[in-house]
Amino acid sequence: MAIKLAVIGAFGRMGKAICRLALKDATFELCGLIDALDQSKGQTYEQVTGLKTGDLMVVSDFDELKIQPEAIIDFSFHKATMLHLEKVAKKKKKIPYVIGTTGFSGDEVKTIKKYSKVMPLLLSPNMSLGVNILFLLTEVLTKSLGKSYDIEIIEGHHNQKADSPSGTALKILEVIKNNLNDDEYFTVNGRNGLVGKRKPKEIGMHAIRGGSIIGEHCVFFAGTDDEIRIEHRALNRDIFAKGALKCAEFLHKKTPGFYDMKAVLGLA
Ligand SMILES: NC(=O)c1ccc[n+]([C@@H]2O[C@H](COP(=O)([O-])OP(=O)(O)OC[C@H]3O[C@@H](n4cnc5c(N)ncnc54)[C@H](O)[C@@H]3O)[C@@H](O)[C@H]2O)c1
Known part of the structure; x- marks a missing residue:
């Protein structure tokens, strides 16, 4: 069964690369797209980006997703990640959460690590x-x-x-x-x-x-x-996007904890 995947920062440079690759990868089923709404102006993601996502709409909040994801990949903005992560951490069902976003303060990293006690979480500034x-x-x-x-x-x-x-x-x-x-x-x-x-x-x-x-x-x-x-x-963004998808697959069946790329790539 394909892993139901939600992408946060879907309109971004990285978000689009991840969605493009996920569409071609049978491991994943793209089920949720989150970004700041002013970019979609009521259009589907496909209408805005040309990626074949059918009638999938972009929403601005996790609670608006029609299908509950089984994995989340977030490449957005540090403050946005903190807000989405807090919401997901409060859910009863724990969803593996891959963070590619950078620019976190020391306190934000501490909070992220705290959330990893209740959910599988991976934070890496570079997924290549x-x-x-x-x-x-x-x-x-x-x-x-x-x-x-x-x-x-x-x-x-x-x-x-x-x-x-x-x-x-x-x-x-x-x-x-x-x-x-x-x-x-x-x-x-x-x-x-x-x-x-x-x-x-x-x-x-x-x-x-x-x-x-x-x-x-x-x-x-x-x-x-x-x-x-x-x-x-880096010669293109696909190296990070491929790494992020690898992380989501790795994290999908994991128990709560703070994981890193060394574990995903078998370099630990
Ligand atoms: N870990 C890695 O391997 C890796 C690789 C490349 C980039 N990055 C990092 O990923 C992040 C995104 O990079 P990018 O080049 O795609 O940037 P980008 O600016 O192109 O995309 C960011 C997206 O996040 C969206 N966003 C802003 N606020 C949001 C909110 N509240 N909710 C949802 N979405 C929101 C923006 O609208 C935008 O579409 C940056 O922090 C960058 O440094 C990490």
Whole structure:
């Protein structure tokens, strides 16, 4: 039986990619679409996007869905995710909830983790296999070189992106800090003016914004005799959308808990 799937942020760049792929995938039956209503103006999703979803309408609230989903994928906006998630967490029937949205505050992440006590939940700032391998390589490089090399993170995204640094860059930073295991390291976001010499325990964080860049991340280890750069470039949004669908399938039969991409990709 196909998994009944609802997509939150359905009109977005990611939402559309997920719906397009879900329509071609027999694992899923697209049963619910949620977004801000002003984009549909009474039209069906198919009329707005051209995707073959028949008479499926987009609604703005979870309670308006005609069919109860068995899995939810949310790529919207951090405040929107918090509102939808709170509503779903209060339902009697616990629905697996995949969060691809980025830009959460520390307190919002704590609340998300709290909800994972009552429902299967997965939060990942980047659902591509390649970037998750980049996290692992960052771990290895930090452990072996981190203390003697200068570390910088450079990310690039399209000119519509709301949050900076990207959720993926912040995850890379978290991996580096966890593996340096030294509280004296600190982050410098960009450099401007007479900033003086680079301090040994700086970790540089730089964000490029422009055009239609889908997502680029580079972790740079600069030593005195050599440099190592590990870099990932997304060539289209399907890598994230495919990852999100994989997460929904993974989470579908899980018991409540907080899951991550390592578990989904078998990298744990
Ligand atoms: N985890 C990943 O792999 C990954 C990959 C790409 C993007 N992202 C993140 O996913 C999010 C969406 O990215 P995008 O490029 O599709 O953005 P987008 O702006 O194209 O789409 C966001 C959609 O959310 C909708 N939205 C806003 N408020 C809403 C609400 N209250 N309820 C329902 N929908 C609402 C918007 O109308 C819009 O259609 C961002 O946070 C982005 O950083 C994550």
